[in-house]
Amino acid sequence: MKNEKCKITKPESAAYRLSDLGETGLLARIEKHFKFQKDTRLLLGPGDDCAVLRHAPGKALVITTDEIVEGTHFLMRFSTPEDLAAKLLRVNLSDLAAMGPVRPVSCVAGAGLKSGLPLSFIIRFLKKLKSEALRFGITVAGGNLAGARENHFYLTMWGEAEPSKLLTRYGAGPGDLIFNIGPLGSASAGLELLKAANKKNIKKFKGLVKGFWRPEPMLAAGRLLGEKKIASAMIDNSDGLARSAAIIAELSKCQTTLNLPEEAVSKELKRYAAVKGRDWRAYALKGGEDFGLVFTVPARKAAILKKLLPAAVCVGRVEKGRGSVIENYGSEISAFSHF
Amino acid sequence: MKNEKCKITKPESAAYRLSDLGETGLLARIEKHFKFQKDTRLLLGPGDDCAVLRHAPGKALVITTDEIVEGTHFLMRFSTPEDLAAKLLRVNLSDLAAMGPVRPVSCVAGAGLKSGLPLSFIIRFLKKLKSEALRFGITVAGGNLAGARENHFYLTMWGEAEPSKLLTRYGAGPGDLIFNIGPLGSASAGLELLKAANKKNIKKFKGLVKGFWRPEPMLAAGRLLGEKKIASAMIDNSDGLARSAAIIAELSKCQTTLNLPEEAVSKELKRYAAVKGRDWRAYALKGGEDFGLVFTVPARKAAILKKLLPAAVCVGRVEKGRGSVIENYGSEISAFSHF
Numbered sequence: 001m002k003n004e005k006c007k008i009t010k011p012e013s014a015a016y017r018l019s020d021l022g023e024t025g026l027l028a029r030i031e032k033h034f035k036f037q038k039d040t041r042l043l044l045g046p047g048d049d050c051a052v053l054r055h056a057p058g059k060a061l062v063i064t065t066d067e068i069v070e071g072t073h074f075l076m077r078f079s080t081p082e083d084l085a086a087k088l089l090r091v092n093l094s095d096l097a098a099m100g101p102v103r104p105v106s107c108v109a110g111a112g113l114k115s116g117l118p119l120s121f122i123i124r125f126l127k128k129l130k131s132e133a134l135r136f137g138i139t140v141a142g143g144n145l146a147g148a149r150e151n152h153f154y155l156t157m158w159g160e161a162e163p164s165k166l167l168t169r170y171g172a173g174p175g176d177l178i179f180n181i182g183p184l185g186s187a188s189a190g191l192e193l194l195k196a197a198n199k200k201n202i203k204k205f206k207g208l209v210k211g212f213w214r215p216e217p218m219l220a221a222g223r224l225l226g227e228k229k230i231a232s233a234m235i236d237n238s239d240g241l242a243r244s245a246a247i248i249a250e251l252s253k254c255q256t257t258l259n260l261p262e263e264a265v266s267k268e269l270k271r272y273a274a275v276k277g278r279d280w281r282a283y284a285l286k287g288g289e290d291f292g293l294v295f296t297v298p299a300r301k302a303a304i305l306k307k308l309l310p311a312a313v314c315v316g317r318v319e320k321g322r323g324s325v326i327e328n329y330g331s332e333i334s335a336f337s338h339f
Numbered sequence: 340m341k342n343e344k345c346k347i348t349k350p351e352s353a354a355y356r357l358s359d360l361g362e363t364g365l366l367a368r369i370e371k372h373f374k375f376q377k378d379t380r381l382l383l384g385p386g387d388d389c390a391v392l393r394h395a396p397g398k399a400l401v402i403t404t405d406e407i408v409e410g411t412h413f414l415m416r417f418s419t420p421e422d423l424a425a426k427l428l429r430v431n432l433s434d435l436a437a438m439g440p441v442r443p444v445s446c447v448a449g450a451g452l453k454s455g456l457p458l459s460f461i462i463r464f465l466k467k468l469k470s471e472a473l474r475f476g477i478t479v480a481g482g483n484l485a486g487a488r489e490n491h492f493y494l495t496m497w498g499e500a501e502p503s504k505l506l507t508r509y510g511a512g513p514g515d516l517i518f519n520i521g522p523l524g525s526a527s528a529g530l531e532l533l534k535a536a537n538k539k540n541i542k543k544f545k546g547l548v549k550g551f552w553r554p555e556p557m558l559a560a561g562r563l564l565g566e567k568k569i570a571s572a573m574i575d576n577s578d579g580l581a582r583s584a585a586i587i588a589e590l591s592k593c594q595t596t597l598n599l600p601e602e603a604v605s606k607e608l609k610r611y612a613a614v615k616g617r618d619w620r621a622y623a624l625k626g627g628e629d630f631g632l633v634f635t636v637p638a639r640k641a642a643i644l645k646k647l648l649p650a651a652v653c654v655g656r657v658e659k660g661r662g663s664v665i666e667n668y669g670s671e672i673s674a675f676s677h678f
Contacts, residue, residue: 030462030482034465034469034479041444041478042480045481046479046481046482048481050445050481051445051481053444053445053480055394055400056394056395062402063448064447064481065482065495066449066483067407067447067485068489069449071487071488072486072487075394079442105392106378106380106381106390106392108390108495109404109491110406112406112411122369123369128526130373139378139384140384141390141392141402142402142403143404144391144404144406144493146407146412146491147411148408148410149406150488150489152491153495154406154483156449156495162466182579194665208349223495237460281547
């Protein structure tokens, strides 16, 4: 790209390239530039797990889109078409789950494909996409194909919901407790295992590899938390617990303090971390792509929560202030970033 | 990718890679493998310009997705962020227009971006995406960002419609006439000019370059054709007139015969073709990305059509039989393919 085609209009912008800024900084700037204030149908625009649009009396359309890109999210040498299709569908379902009681309806898929890719790869990808869609009770309504020099796959998925029951990232307040439901650290450990390509270890820690390829969208938990009006804020844990908590802190204008108990992660992750000589907390806090739900609950509702969702684990608390703090962990946190 | 990861299940598949098969062949195979017969909400699945889903009594959601990929659809050296944003939005609107009377509502955008891309590029892209969205009366509800080694931008867009008024690619019959509304050949000539990078020629033929970067979605024409129940089948002309006619022939189970009159293309295209020493029909028939509407009309309604849409030009006829024929043109046709 020639520089003269990118005339800088704001002095501050000149200094930044995407690699300096990271995804967080970029998203913040995008939201600043990007408001559609006059559209009363748009109940929730850019900045949450999904967009929400009024579409019939008492009914909202909840929409999300997510992409997986070769070299960023996966390498072809350790990916089957079934892995890619299953993960793509599930990460989008996870976004819907993070909004609360959403009934997934359908999706459209798109792919940019290398010309050397065997047809059998695409057919296998589509068959798995279809069987996974049916498993979760949705359809694939259509799609698009384009040539590319790097394989990438995207999905836009939508569901229906009652707008009043939806949960956002904005509602946490001092006195709330922070919970996680779903694995922590498994996916990033699984990715490490796949990259290292040691067959024995991949077999030994197959639960972690499964955590990377087959995240289980927390639709039932999300629905319950919204229906019973227990959670005050919620986010799907796509970029690591530290980042999820920091986003809730920023958008809810409070401070989050994380303190991971021993039961927050699986024994398998602890065994793997021990083999690698690393603190298991590093995987749980910094590892991305776990796709559980991180949510806040007023302390007085904690007992009800434990009855309804016994698998949820308290991982911290919300306090007055700003920013996010991590107790009981020595290392500096640099959360998962896509750039 | 290792071959053992792509175990071939069907002998026929083994011979094919995407580059051999082309987009048409691939799409046909996808549709074969990809039906969701039990979902009564899915009024129209893969295979048309948009998917159509029932979403309220008498109301359908009309959804499309389209992508532009660096190296396939554009080169960074001749593309501004404004060009990319405007084109991306318009090609998706064009898909909605091809379904007939659709009211565009909103969209979500996604991008895979190189890490070296200046922040100003993204901000300019988003500003233009927003201003173009407002121009066409829609919002951008959300999106996704991913790192990539090749820039690509996608959009999923939806609108609302009365299902009974929608037009598909399936309804043409013998005795119908084939019409085109919108430019023919301009976009492919424009792309040629941009690639050649001769500033004088780019200025001289700026209408063709505009045809490539700023296709005008034919929303009003599409609406009229559906509301007045004039057209029997319709498609947006994204891959060249020859290919558009061939798709209608195949899906409507009839034969299309194209015969381009002099007034089918602009004087500017004719001048450009003369400079290049080529038949202007080659651009009109084979050139992709014009994004006008190609539609069929029963002969008895041709007079009404001419009154309602005087800019529509008759470019052929529908007959009994199969396949598509081109009269009045000597060269062999190889339609625009993304692979």
